[in-house]
Amino acid sequence: MQSEKKNPTYPYCAATLNAVPQNNALLQKSKIPFGLVFAPYKNIGPDEPEVPVVSPEVIVRCKICRAYINPFVTFVDQGTRWKCNICHVVNDLPAFYNWDSKTRQAVDRNTIPELNSSVVEFVATQEYTRGPPQPVVIMFVIDVSFQSIQSGMVATAARTILSTLDSIPNYDNRTKIGFITYDSTLHFYNLNSSLSEPQMLVVSDLDDIFIPAPDDLLVNLSESRSVIESFLNKLGNMHKTTQNVSSALPSALNAANKILGPIGGKIAVFQSNIPNCGKNSLKKREDPSLYNTSKESSLLQPADNWYKEFALDCSRKQICIDTFIFSGQYTDIATISTLPRFTGGSIYFYPGFDASRAEDANKFSSELNRFLSKKIGLEAVLRIRSTRGISIKACYGNFFLMASDLVQLPNVNPDNCYALEATIEKDLTSEPYVCFQGAVLHTCNNGERRIRVFTNVLPVTNNLTEVFANADPRAISIFAAKKAVDKTLADKIEDARNLIISNCIDIMGAYKQSFTASGQASQLLIIENLALLPVLTQALLKNIAFRRGNIPSDIRSFALCVLYGSPIENALSYIYSKLYAIHILDANTGLPIPNTSQVYMPPRINLSIQRMTQDGIYLLDNSQHIIIWLSRGSNPELVNALFQKPYEAIASGKTTLPTPNNDYATRINNIIECIRKSRLISYNNFPYVYVVKEDDNTRGWFISHLVEDKLDSELSYPQFLSHLREQLSKYSS
Ligand SMILES: [Zn+2]
Known part of the structure; x- marks a missing residue:
């Protein structure tokens, strides 16, 4: 090699x-x-x-195991054959890897990408x-019950889809889109290009769904562009006066499946309620008395197997389901999340969504925009x-x-x-x-x-x-997290916690058994490169997905989805947040790094209150949110520079920082924009900025990220280490 x-x-x-x-x-x-x-x-x-x-x-592959030629194969017989690095069979190498017949020159293999x-x-x-390639196909399935209209979700979705139409991948003008809306009935929209206005077709039999005008519901985006625009311009107001609180999601999904079945595609679901109407509707089963008991897992497991079966049927038909959930109340994410899980989709969650709040509208709109315009x-x-x-x-x-x-x-x-x-x-x-x-x-x-x-x-x-x-402690921890999610869904949260902790103890015990000289039993020893393992293990146990405490099941279910699906860097930040002191900036901090889209970030600090000072201002990035921590003693000049008002006048919660009018605020805004941009690109997440003040009721939420400190019944890092030491004393060296 x-x-x-x-x-x-x-x-x-x-x-x-x-x-x-x-x-x-x-x-x-x-x-x-x-x-x-x-x-x-x-x-x-x-x-x-x-x-x-x-x-x-030709795409060169091994004749036996069908592996693709790659940088790690070896060349034998004067470079005329290659040895497969998977099965070791020697294969013939096509002449074009040795001789370029066009330029009549020997090929420099160092220039060949594969x-x-x-x-x-x-x-x-x-x-x-196999046949013509599948075009991009998107069926929007939108809940238009009272809650969806009231929160402004439907209007924001319509506005964003309209403004994103030009960015939806549409090579060769083959892209097709369609819309189904639903409350206690299903509404289909005839978007035939010959129409000047869309026609709404209402179907009220939810059990045996009749698809009206099947050829005109999923239409070519380019050909039907004007009627689609007309529809989206109207959609925001179309159900404005509704009082209907029913939501027949399963029936709407069945209809979408019937329409997309022959060609495959994407179903994008926008749901504000628990699906409470028609076949396979769900019941409110949230039960706080089960929190912290062995029965809590039942709340995190799907209530109805139909959702998984439906998802598998979609998967076979090349249909992917992405879900956007907006709700102030219990929606049963545990069940709904099986739709994206088995179809390669994603789940987006906007608890308490209210589009009249600029932060909410902006987040949803940014994520939906990227969802529609990104390559797939x-x-x-x-x-x-x-x-x-x-x-x-x-x-x-x-x-x-x-x-x-x-x-x-x-x-x-x-x-x-x-x-x-x-x-x-x-x-x-x-x-x-x-x-x-x-x-x-x-x-x-x-x-x-x-x-x-x-x-x-x-x-x-x-x-x-x-x-x-x-060994790589980061990969070990992410791997353990994914297994623990499966364990939670199959067994109990406590089993998942045991899996996480025994993963760490077993590895450290094995190390101790093999390498520690006798007589050193009280010392906690682990090889240097694994030093992060205990802290990541402890952070995982304190993650909202697995920690003990009264955690609403929708919140816990969503955390399980994030851990299960997130890319590597996002998952790491979700387990162990990034904490920065932003009251002491050195010369470059917050300024752009030349020739990149990055800015110089402040140094990270450990997740412990002991690393924070009373006069400090801190920024925490947990991959989902950006939290700015202020205390009464925070440097008043800097607070004023950033918020353009004094500490007492600043409201805690989601916030939009004022347009910077000084160097300090510009740098902090640069840092926030840089984090947002990278989260949006890597995981299609546009983090909110939250302000948490030391004397308000969201304090506990911020503190829960400081995983090296004691939290309720969860140990501090020093306590956790002494617990490990105790456990390891059972391992003889
Ligand atoms: Zn092979």
Whole structure:
């Protein structure tokens, strides 16, 4: 292997073990789970390199295991053949990798992307296409019951969709869109291009749905543009006087499935209520008396299996479901979230949404805009291949698993991240490296069929010290988080907590058993690179998904979704927030970094109140929200510079900072904009800015992020360490 050829960079892929034990016995001895966290189609920020797109004469694959040629293969027989790094079979190398017949020159293999870049996208040849490519198809399914109208959700959605029509991918003018709205009845809209005005068609039989005018409900965006615009201009006011509080979501979904079934596509759901009407409606089952009991998990598990079955049916038909939930009251996210989970979709949650508040309208509008305009891969399958002797035991993520190594994804959603767990089935003595290769065959927005291939190669070792020294505590923690989400949904929260903590204790115990000299029993020892493991473990236990306490089940369910789906960096910030002191800025802080879209960030500080001072101002980024912490003693000049009013006059809660009129405020606004931009790109999340003051009732919420401090019944970090020490004393060295 050539040393300069690198594995995919961190945001694409992270392995728990960057040196793989030579056999299963050694892996078991280390107690480190063997997992890979990966986001093959991740969003690319403005400062990141694009993935090379290549179209060689033939896409070269191994004749036996069908792996794609990649930077880690070896060339044999004077470069005329290549040895597969997955199955070791020697294959013929096509002449074009040696000789360029056009320029009549020898080929410099260092210039060929698929032989040098560990993430690459092949333009598929004829053999990978089956019929015409799927166009972009979006069916908007919008709740228009009283709550949706009252909150301004429908008007904001209509306005945003209207202003985004030009940004929806529409290569070749093949994109189709349609709308269904619903309360206790379903409303279809005939958008035939010959009409000057849309026609609303109401269907009130929710059980046996009749689709009126089936050919005119899903229309070509370009051809029907004027009638679509006319519809969206009216939609905001169309149901203005409604008093209807019913919401027949399942029936609306059935109708959308019938319409999209033959061609596949995306269903975008906008829901303000618990689905309380028609077949498969849901009941309010929130029950605070179950919080903190072994029965709490039942609130986090789907109430009705129909939602999962429906999602699987959609997945088979290449339909992806994305859900936008707006509610001040219980909506049963536990059940509704199964729709995106099994179809490769996303869930967006706006608790207590009120569009008359600029912050709410702005957040929803920004996220919907990006949702509609971002690139998506369609009708995709993901295949994972690994070195002989390595098996894939489990996969985690928002998809439908067809086989242990084959995943169906109606959409390749760049916001989603997946994980796999591997086992070592046979001794790897003859293998210097273990290789994983993921290939996502998909249709991209220009109708081209492409295969995105990423290849990750990990050296094999028979040395336990090397196994520990190359373990990655971040990947281990994210991997544990995804497993714990599954555990919560299958068993109990307490089981998930046990999984998280025993993951840490087992690894540290194994290290102690193997490497600590006797007589050092009271010392807590872990190899330096794993030093973050205890703090991340503790942070995970205190995450709203898993911590003890009275947490409404919608909030907990949403947190489980965030942990399950988030890309690597977002998940890490969600587990261990980024905290910055913003009252002492050095010369560059908050100023743009030349030739990038970034700004210089302040140094991060540990998540403990002891690291904060009374006169300080702090900014916390938990990947979902940006929180500014103010205390009575916060430097009054800086408070005034940022808010243009004194501490006493500042309201806590969601806020929009005034337009900066001084250098300090400009820098802080730059920092906030930079965080927002990167969250919007990486996870389609436009964080609110919240102000929390030390003497108001949201104080506890801010404090709950300080995971190194004691929180209710959860331990402080020093207490947690002494708990670990106690547990580890059981491990003899
Ligand atoms: Zn092979």
